[in-house]
Amino acid sequence: MHYSSILPDVIKVADEASERVLHIYQSDFKVQYKEDHSPITAADMASHEIIVKGLCSISRDIPVLSEEGEQVPWEERKQWRRFWLIDPIDGTKDFTQRTGEFTVNIALIENGEPVMGVVTAPALKEAFWGLKGEGAYKRDRTGRTHRIHVAEPKDVKRVVASKNHLNDDTRAFIETLGDHETLQAGSSLKFCRIAEGHADIYPRMGLTCEWDTAAAHAVLSAAGGKVQTLHNTPLQYGKEDILNPHFIAAGNWYF
Known part of the structure; x- marks a missing residue:
């Protein structure tokens, strides 16, 4: 096909x-x-x-x-x-x-x-x-x-975060990025904002399910970005457990 x-x-x-x-x-x-x-x-x-x-x-x-x-x-x-x-x-x-x-x-x-x-x-x-x-x-x-297409990041990283699920682990990761500004977006639009070059990175240190991320993951990948786990492996789908591990979505510059 x-x-x-x-x-x-x-x-x-x-x-x-x-x-x-x-x-x-x-x-x-x-x-x-x-x-x-x-x-x-x-x-x-x-x-x-x-x-x-x-x-x-x-x-x-x-x-x-x-x-x-x-x-x-x-x-x-x-x-x-x-x-x-x-x-x-x-x-x-x-x-x-x-x-x-x-x-x-x-x-x-x-x-x-x-x-x-x-x-x-x-x-x-x-x-x-x-x-x-x-x-x-x-x-x-x-x-x-x-x-x-994803953007080339500047000195100040544009971090997109969840409006409803921003937890302490995610905040701690964001602080490791150095100079940054935080943008908020709902749902899978966080991936899309990176894909269109309006944001640079989306860390998610909280629970999501495979259906929450898959479509926007495909959009981001096609736009030149990646979505990887904290173990630097691609986020995979079709697992026995439909819950995703923690992940980072960004342009290729991060990985």
Whole structure:
């Protein structure tokens, strides 16, 4: 399969989900809570259903793993060489708090690596996508699309951090970087800000799941960046434990 041939269809699916998410976002929606006390809304489920249906129409032989879908046993998942990994809404807290910095994320994983990623920010009217070996792109709120690439860092590092999950370990790491300024962004937009050259590094010393990072990881990689664990190994996907280890996302200058 030539992934470049299906990328426009994947973007179309993400846009369709984003449109539905935005419609709910602009309404008087209700917030419920899952067993782990994380929030969920009708927008999460609507996005999930649209994306799963859309991806199955693109390719029925590629399985789908979604945050809002049924759990798939490891005995089945470990046989997957290639699969879709989606987060129907990343940053549900940003959604419920109406900050606008939530995203819809679709990634294609192959042999543990995110080779394609589409990230849309419905409320900001932005979209990002990247394909291994073919670069990364941004569509801005005017509808204009242009290629993006990580920046060469200057003396003062621009560190992007989580609005809701900035902990002591992350603060301690940031202090080791020397002169820096801290930028805040929600959801997977932290990766995208590095990919488009607006930030330099994103350290995450806290829990995330594979679906939180995969799509934006693909965008950043296609834009010339990397995402690596604290042991200097690439962040991998399709593990038995869907939790990610601590990681650092940045341009190649850091690694």
